[in-house]
Amino acid sequence: MDGFDFDFGSDFRIIKPPLYGDYDLTLYARLGLYCYNFQKGTNIKFKSWEKYNTMYTSYLDYYITLEAMDPTSKSAFSFQTLFRLTVRSGNKPVNDYWDRDKAMDPFYTGVMPQWLSDEALATDNKKYYVVQESELHENEWLHLFIEIAFYSKVKTNPELVEINEVVVETKEDYITEAREKLHAENAILYISYKYTGVSSSGLAGDHKAIIRKTMDGITEHMSLEVASEQRDCK
CATH class of the missing domain: 3.10.450.10 (Nuclear Transport Factor 2; Chain: A,)
Known part of the structure; x- marks a missing residue:
């Protein structure tokens, strides 16, 4: 090809x-x-x-x-x-070759969301799913997503990262079982994780990332948007 x-x-x-x-x-x-x-x-x-x-x-x-x-x-x-x-400039929406406005729910387009608050999670638990610890091990792609998030931020081999918690937010109405939200075509994942490498690197400690996965209905198309930050470093 x-x-x-x-x-x-x-x-x-x-x-x-x-x-x-x-x-x-x-x-x-x-x-x-x-x-x-x-x-x-x-x-x-x-x-x-x-x-x-x-x-x-x-x-x-x-x-x-x-x-x-x-x-x-x-x-x-x-x-x-x-x-x-594609690199986002500031908080502007990604301008790619998809017709996102027609193919996708506006919930999944535009600027990336802010970090999910405890209050939001407590008031609308039907909209969110807290991934169980066993699922973190069963779904190795979660580790791939967090490796991508960490690498995109520091350009360092992300082998020494451990996931602490994953919360999934999705509007996919066809999903009736809560744990299946993890496998939605369109979803936002709020992931907290830890880098366990040497502290002298300035990276050791807790981090968090927001990852938005979207699909536009075309076979073999997928978009992955990442927003990440570092917190509570030791």
Whole structure:
């Protein structure tokens, strides 16, 4: 496909792991697999990325070719995903190529929400779901989301992060069981977590992130917006 295997000029480059060990590419590749697994109901696992191409337009596009594995058959195969990086300026809404106003509930567009207050959670517990501790271990994609949030803030390998709590907010009316809110197509996740690395880095301590996951109804489309901050550092 265009973008994955062809060089279209000076705005395009092909990079392979032996020369560059970009950790962000691993996160982007894993996110592409998560989107595919979520929509297809599969459980394909990431092994390693093989190469990526980048194209600079009004966005930064990553065309990533990776090696994946089907845990059922133990077979490995190539998988390709396109990741588009958009940086928000201040608190302005993201201006991307989706027709978000027509395809999505306005609740999931516009500026990112503020951190969820205890009062809001207590007054409308039908709107929110506090993820159980067992679910934090069962859904490894939650750790991927928080790795992306942490990396986007400090550009540091986020291996030493532990999730403290996750609260899900969604307006998906088709969901009748509370715990299924965690698997809504469109949702806002309020995640508190801890970085357990060396204190001299200035990052050790508690952090929190707001992550908005949205889908516009087009197969293989998913948007992940992240707003994060640090608190109570030791």
